[in-house]
Amino acid sequence: MIKHQSVKSKENEAKEPHEYVYVGVDLSSRYLDAYIQGKYRRYSNDELGFNKFIRAISTEKIQKPVLVAFESTGSISLYFAEQLDRLHIARNCINPSWIRHYAKSKGRVAKTDKIDSEVIASYAELYKLQADTAMSAAMLRLRQLQRMRSMFIKHRAQLKGALHTYKDEFCQEQIAGQIETLDEKIKSAQLAMEQLIKDDEELQNRYLLYLQVGGIGEKTAKMLLCGLPELGYLNRREIAALVGVAPFNWDSGRRSGKRFARFGRREVRTQLYMCIAATLRMSEDLTQTRYHQLRAKGKSHKVAAIASIRHMIVRLNAQVRDWIASGKPEIKIKKADKKREESKTPEQTVAK
Numbered sequence: 001m002i003k004h005q006s007v008k009s010k011e012n013e014a015k016e017p018h019e020y021v022y023v024g025v026d027l028s029s030r031y032l033d034a035y036i037q038g039k040y041r042r043y044s045n046d047e048l049g050f051n052k053f054i055r056a057i058s059t060e061k062i063q064k065p066v067l068v069a070f071e072s073t074g075s076i077s078l079y080f081a082e083q084l085d086r087l088h089i090a091r092n093c094i095n096p097s098w099i100r101h102y103a104k105s106k107g108r109v110a111k112t113d114k115i116d117s118e119v120i121a122s123y124a125e126l127y128k129l130q131a132d133t134a135m136s137a138a139m140l141r142l143r144q145l146q147r148m149r150s151m152f153i154k155h156r157a158q159l160k161g162a163l164h165t166y167k168d169e170f171c172q173e174q175i176a177g178q179i180e181t182l183d184e185k186i187k188s189a190q191l192a193m194e195q196l197i198k199d200d201e202e203l204q205n206r207y208l209l210y211l212q213v214g215g216i217g218e219k220t221a222k223m224l225l226c227g228l229p230e231l232g233y234l235n236r237r238e239i240a241a242l243v244g245v246a247p248f249n250w251d252s253g254r255r256s257g258k259r260f261a262r263f264g265r266r267e268v269r270t271q272l273y274m275c276i277a278a279t280l281r282m283s284e285d286l287t288q289t290r291y292h293q294l295r296a297k298g299k300s301h302k303v304a305a306i307a308s309i310r311h312m313i314v315r316l317n318a319q320v321r322d323w324i325a326s327g328k329p330e331i332k333i334k335k336a337d338k339k340r341e342e343s344k345t346p347e348q349t350v351a352k
Contacts (some may be wrong), residue, residue, distance in 0.1 A: 017130055020067035023057055024121025026113045027076050035117040067131055069124035071096040075144055082140045090131035099123055133233050138200040142193060146226035149189040156182040208331040209323060213316050215279030215287060220271050227268040232320030239317045244269045245310040261306050272309045287312045
């Protein structure tokens with residue numbers, strides 16, 4: 001494991017927030033509904049419409065830098081973020097549930113594209129949102145590949161579950177054929193992801209850094225690359241809340257309720273929960289020690305496991321933070337990991 005001096009993680013907090021002109025955009029497959037300085041405008045969601053939108057927010061009438069705020073809507077928002085990052089335009093991708101709750105708090109029960117774009121701009125202005133860390137084109141492509149692969153896996157699971165319910169031979173052949181086709185597509189997506197990680201220096205170094213943490217294997221490392229690109233850029237409280245393993249208070253008056261871990265990114269949390277089982281079989285691991293300490297205090301397995309996940313992700317976040325602060329040096333693969341990679345057959349390199 002790389003050893004270097006710890007660097008303070010509060011550089012972003014020490015900086016004064018930038019002042020922006022906030023532009024709210026409601027994304028859909030066909031339109032970009034934008035709210036720019038009190039005016040609503042609609043653009044087509046294609047190259048021509050995007051160029052018109054960029055010209056509108058790049059006018060000399062706007063004196064301050066522009067921050068484009070929009071909701072997270074899957075592949076559409078990922079592609080939109082990639083376009084903005086390529087042009088070095090500040091942007092912030094917001095959780096859609098926060099926007100909906102904010103609209104209700106203002107009494108805006110109706111929901112249209114025009115209203116949504118206005119509410120997004122109002123939300124960004126009220127909370128003085130700051131720009132998200134720009135992601136590379138390779139990172140954004142990796143996230144889209146992961147989303148596509150997850151979609152194929154879910155579809156395959158549905159077909160496998162339904163296969164035994166059909167007694168007709170023709171129906172069984174068609175479903176079995178679809179399952180085989182999805183198997184090939186999943187393998188192709190996996191190979192594309194692995195090749196992308198190998199070709200990109202930063203992704204490769206991050207991947208190797210994740211593997212150095214006890215309990216994290218290849219599948220989890222890929223999930224962290226795709227599902228948690230914020231690792232190293234947030235403080236320990238923010239990263240724990242983002243994963244959904246931070247306990248939140250539930251108190252009112254004299255009542256002191258239980259603390260619950262809620263919200264967060266479910267796929268990442270589920271994958272890390274599975275890592276705890278592997279970690280418990282290891283010897284002299286910090287996360288394993290943390291788990292047994294909590295169990296000795298009478299905590300249930302689930303409570304101890306969630307706390308152990310928080311311990312693991314906070315420790316990993318600190319290591320990535322220090323790696324970034326030290327100039328992102330090359331990560332050397334361990335000898336044991338190198339032998340394991342060399343001993344793999346081509347069929348073993350693709351995880352179904």
